[in-house]
Amino acid sequence: MSIFKVGWFVAVALAVLTVVEYIFAAEMADATARFLGLTLSAGTKAGLIMWFFMHLPRVWRGEEVH
Amino acid sequence: MYALISIASGVASGLIGFYVGVGLTALVRVAFGHSPWDAQISITVGYIFGLVGWLMGIGMWGAWGREWFGLPTYARKAPGWQRYFVFNSDHKVIGIQYLVTFVVVFLLAGLLAMVMRAELAQAGNQFLSNDQYNAVMGLHGILMIAVAVAAVIGGIGNYAVPLMIGAQDMAFPRLNALTYWLNPPVALLLLLTPALGGLETGWTAYPPLSVLTENAQLLFNLAIITFGLTSILGGLNFIATIIFLRAPGMTWGRLPIFVWSMFVASWLALLFTQGFAAALLMVLLDRAFGMSFFNAEAGGDPLLYQHVFWFYSHPAVYIMVVPGFGLALELITHFSRKPLFAYKYAVGGLLGILGLSGLVWAHHMFTSGMPNYLHGPFLALTEAISIPTGLIFLSALGTLFMGRLWLKTPMLFAMAVIFNFALGGVTGIFLADVPTDIHLHDTYFVVAHFHYTIVGGEIFALFGAIYYYFPKMTGRMYNETLGKLHFWWMFLGFNVTFFLMHWPGILGMNRRIADYPSSLEGVNLIISIAAFALGASFLVFVYNMVVSWVRGPVAEANPWRARTLEWQTSSPPPIENFPAPPVVRGHPYEYGVPGAVHAIVPTPMPGGAPAGGAK
Amino acid sequence: MAATATSLPIAEHAHPDPVHLKRVGLWLFFFSESILFGLFLSARFFLEGIEAEHLDQALGLGITIVLLLSSVTAYTAETAIEHDRRGIAIWGLIGTILLGLVFAAGVGVEWSTAEFSRHEAFGTVFFSMTGLHASHVVSGIVLLVLALIQLLRGRFNSKDHWPISGVVMYWHFVDVVWVFYYPALYLVQGV
Ligand SMILES: [Cu+2]
Numbered sequence: 001m002s003i004f005k006v007g008w009f010v011a012v013a014l015a016v017l018t019v020v021e022y023i024f025a026a027e028m029a030d031a032t033a034r035f036l037g038l039t040l041s042a043g044t045k046a047g048l049i050m051w052f053f054m055h056l057p058r059v060w061r062g063e064e065v066h
Numbered sequence: 067m068y069a070l071i072s073i074a075s076g077v078a079s080g081l082i083g084f085y086v087g088v089g090l091t092a093l094v095r096v097a098f099g100h101s102p103w104d105a106q107i108s109i110t111v112g113y114i115f116g117l118v119g120w121l122m123g124i125g126m127w128g129a130w131g132r133e134w135f136g137l138p139t140y141a142r143k144a145p146g147w148q149r150y151f152v153f154n155s156d157h158k159v160i161g162i163q164y165l166v167t168f169v170v171v172f173l174l175a176g177l178l179a180m181v182m183r184a185e186l187a188q189a190g191n192q193f194l195s196n197d198q199y200n201a202v203m204g205l206h207g208i209l210m211i212a213v214a215v216a217a218v219i220g221g222i223g224n225y226a227v228p229l230m231i232g233a234q235d236m237a238f239p240r241l242n243a244l245t246y247w248l249n250p251p252v253a254l255l256l257l258l259t260p261a262l263g264g265l266e267t268g269w270t271a272y273p274p275l276s277v278l279t280e281n282a283q284l285l286f287n288l289a290i291i292t293f294g295l296t297s298i299l300g301g302l303n304f305i306a307t308i309i310f311l312r313a314p315g316m317t318w319g320r321l322p323i324f325v326w327s328m329f330v331a332s333w334l335a336l337l338f339t340q341g342f343a344a345a346l347l348m349v350l351l352d353r354a355f356g357m358s359f360f361n362a363e364a365g366g367d368p369l370l371y372q373h374v375f376w377f378y379s380h381p382a383v384y385i386m387v388v389p390g391f392g393l394a395l396e397l398i399t400h401f402s403r404k405p406l407f408a409y410k411y412a413v414g415g416l417l418g419i420l421g422l423s424g425l426v427w428a429h430h431m432f433t434s435g436m437p438n439y440l441h442g443p444f445l446a447l448t449e450a451i452s453i454p455t456g457l458i459f460l461s462a463l464g465t466l467f468m469g470r471l472w473l474k475t476p477m478l479f480a481m482a483v484i485f486n487f488a489l490g491g492v493t494g495i496f497l498a499d500v501p502t503d504i505h506l507h508d509t510y511f512v513v514a515h516f517h518y519t520i521v522g523g524e525i526f527a528l529f530g531a532i533y534y535y536f537p538k539m540t541g542r543m544y545n546e547t548l549g550k551l552h553f554w555w556m557f558l559g560f561n562v563t564f565f566l567m568h569w570p571g572i573l574g575m576n577r578r579i580a581d582y583p584s585s586l587e588g589v590n591l592i593i594s595i596a597a598f599a600l601g602a603s604f605l606v607f608v609y610n611m612v613v614s615w616v617r618g619p620v621a622e623a624n625p626w627r628a629r630t631l632e633w634q635t636s637s638p639p640p641i642e643n644f645p646a647p648p649v650v651r652g653h654p655y656e657y658g659v660p661g662a663v664h665a666i667v668p669t670p671m672p673g674g675a676p677a678g679g680a681k
Numbered sequence: 682m683a684a685t686a687t688s689l690p691i692a693e694h695a696h697p698d699p700v701h702l703k704r705v706g707l708w709l710f711f712f713s714e715s716i717l718f719g720l721f722l723s724a725r726f727f728l729e730g731i732e733a734e735h736l737d738q739a740l741g742l743g744i745t746i747v748l749l750l751s752s753v754t755a756y757t758a759e760t761a762i763e764h765d766r767r768g769i770a771i772w773g774l775i776g777t778i779l780l781g782l783v784f785a786a787g788v789g790v791e792w793s794t795a796e797f798s799r800h801e802a803f804g805t806v807f808f809s810m811t812g813l814h815a816s817h818v819v820s821g822i823v824l825l826v827l828a829l830i831q832l833l834r835g836r837f838n839s840k841d842h843w844p845i846s847g848v849v850m851y852w853h854f855v856d857v858v859w860v861f862y863y864p865a866l867y868l869v870q871g872v
Contacts, residue, residue, distance in 0.1 A: 007760060011749075
């Protein structure tokens with residue numbers, strides 16, 4: 001169903017990032033790198049959710065006509 | 067009758083909510099094998115339920131809550147003075163609710179200051195024990211903080227901002243009403259603190275004492291978290307209003323300077339108030355659940371509190387004083403009868419304060435034992451904030467220079483703001499510099515300094531604005547002679563009291579303590595006498611306000627011949643402010659500029675009052 | 682400039698789209714709330730650095746995935762009602778509520794099986810952060826239920842669905858908070 005397509009793409013991206021993040025935390029021994037990597041991953045996930053799920057662009061673009 | 071029903075149903079459902087909350091807590095606790103009552107948890111849960119009950123009962127249920135269940139909403143309509151006692155979403159009503167409430171709180175907290183000065187008139191304990199003195203001082207502090215945060219923003223801001231930008235109301239009118247009606251429970255809790263042992267920690271509530279002390283602290287925490295919520299929701303509302311509801315043609319470059327200052331203060335409130343809430347929530351968790359945020363024995367750190375707390379409480383002084391600057395500039399330009407000098411730089415100064423205020427908090431912690439490497443950066447950043455503040459001074463002085471000063475009461479207050487804050491700013495330098503601060507920290511020098519900035523900078527602006535807007539709000543004129551008498555009395559009382567207070571501070575007299583070395587008795591006696599005089603000046607104010615409101619002469623729409631929009635409608639304005647929005651054509655402050663027009667207000671007011679703009 | 686009604690242009694009051702206004706208001710609220718969550722997150726690093734006690738990693742990963750999934754169902758519900766697909770919207774909301782309850786239950790299990798106490802520093806930050814977050818999850822579930830009830834009663838369509846959008850945005854925000862809290866509590870010390 002095409003109207004949900006964006007949602008599924010984001011869902012897959014979030015799932016992949018969550019798994020990668022977990023493996024990264026398990027494998028990376030350097031604490032600083034681990035902290036930075038996790039911050040980057042969390043920031044990306046939060047950005048995806050806010051941009052696509054929470055429709056952040058509507059704040060400045062206004063409400064779209066459906 | 068309407069007023070009575072409204073308040074009574076609010077109180078009744080608040081009480082029911084409280085007991086339901088306490089009862090539910092007891093049930094859950096018993097189910098898990100604990101005793102039914104635990105003061106921290108039961109009071110907290112009871113308060114939350116009681117707060118919701120109070121709001122619903124006062125009228126939020128009818129006006130708003132029913133909507134969440136898909137039911138039609140209704141509003142309690144009350145005529146005349148009774149509209150101030152219902153869940154009313156008109157910004158003009160809410161502004162006056164805020165003003166009257168917080169002027170009363172101000173007078174109450176002022177009385178507490180009189181009690182303190184009576185005790186401090188002589189060394190040794192006169193009529194207060196140390197605990198009682200702490201309770202009086204803590205209550206004075208937090209009530210005045212509340213006044214400073216809410217009176218200008220909630221009172222003058224609510225009343226004037228929608229009018230000044232040519233809007234019909236705030237962006238979220240019901241949220242605005244909610245914001246006001248959250249305040250009475252805050253006042254109730256704070257006034258109950260003496261019954262539960264009194265505040266021992268002052269308004270700053272530092273742990274570990276705040277974790278260990280009486281349950282008055284619990285009421286304080288609940289009250290201030292609620293108060294923080296009002297501050298945040300109010301800020302949110304102003305930001306949305308100023309961004310979205312400006313009249314056609316009201317560009318950012320034509321925004322009255324007070325609206326700019328409210329915009330900046332609203333962002334500060336929205337962003338930083340959570341710091342106070344977070345700090346007090348941590349204290350609450352330590353108290354209620356035995357957590358260890360601040361218990362060094364178990365790995366906590368009391369310094370955490372000071373960081374989180376000052377992360378709010380430094381920006382808070384700008385939440386207080388920035389609208390005061392805005393009002394002072396606003397009044398100075400109207401009463402100097404010439405354009406505001408360096409408008410863009412003043413706006414830049416306000417934005418500069420917004421940018422820097424989140425980066426200076428640890429200047430309150432130079433003696434706290436935080437790492438030494440933080441001293442230099444916080445010293446430098448704190449000094450840097452005097453640059454944007456200086457721009458605002460530049461604008462004020464440039465406007466006054468060669469102006470045709472019209473020395474009405476509001477103008478006197480506005481000029482006093484500049485005078486007082488200059489003194490408060492200069493003494494601030496000694497507190498921002500680490501070497502001098504280590505000596506002056508926690509002395510009466512600090513007390514003198516922040517009273518000069520907050521009272522001298524903001525409260526003077528507040529009183530100026532009250533006189534300025536009195537004819538607009540009430541439709542009547544105050545007595546000018548009494549207004550001037552109040553000004554000079556208050557100005558002299560204030561300056562004698564707080565200027566002298568620097569001296570015992572430099573000599574090391576500790577703040578927050580009921581006693582002091584007897585060698586400081588003389589100067590303290592003079593300070594106390596001046597403080598009583600300062601206190602008495604407000605009797606003139608109250609008399610003038612009450613009598614003028616009841617039977618002062620009827621005011622015109624624009625007694626100050628001001629050009630901004632709030633004066634281009636009748637006094638008091640009709641419920642919709644402007645029948646159609648004004649069309650803004652130019653800058654608001656072009657006094658004496660030939661042919662300049664700020665705005666065109668389409669229709670004359672129904673009452674026949676002239677609606678034309680002032681040249 | 683004496684004004685008369687006829688000689689002057691009559692303008693419209695600024696009437697921004699009310700939904701847009703509410704959307705911006707809600708974002709401002711999130712902005713403010715994120716400072717509260719951020720301060721608790723900072724307290725975690727201030728007190729404990731990246732140290733952590735033993736936590737059930739499988740459970741942590743599990744509830745994280747559940748919460749992310751609930752955001753997907755919430756998005757589905759909102760998108761569906763924007764296109765008048767009521768059936769999908771109803772199931773989307775029901776799914777979100779159920780996944781939210783599973784998440785809350787997961788936090789409950791983690792709380793009751795934790796090998797550390799709330800009286801010590803790590804327990805303090807762990808229980809307060811998850812508790813603060815869980816209180817938002819629970820209030821989000823209540824709001825979702827209120828929206829669902831109205832949806833079942835036949836309210837909302839593609840033109841009028843702000844309550845659903847608002848609640849769903851709140852739910853996503855709660856998810857965003859967890860996106861930061863999860864690695865800070867479970868992963869940063871190394872798995
Ligand atoms: Cu400060």
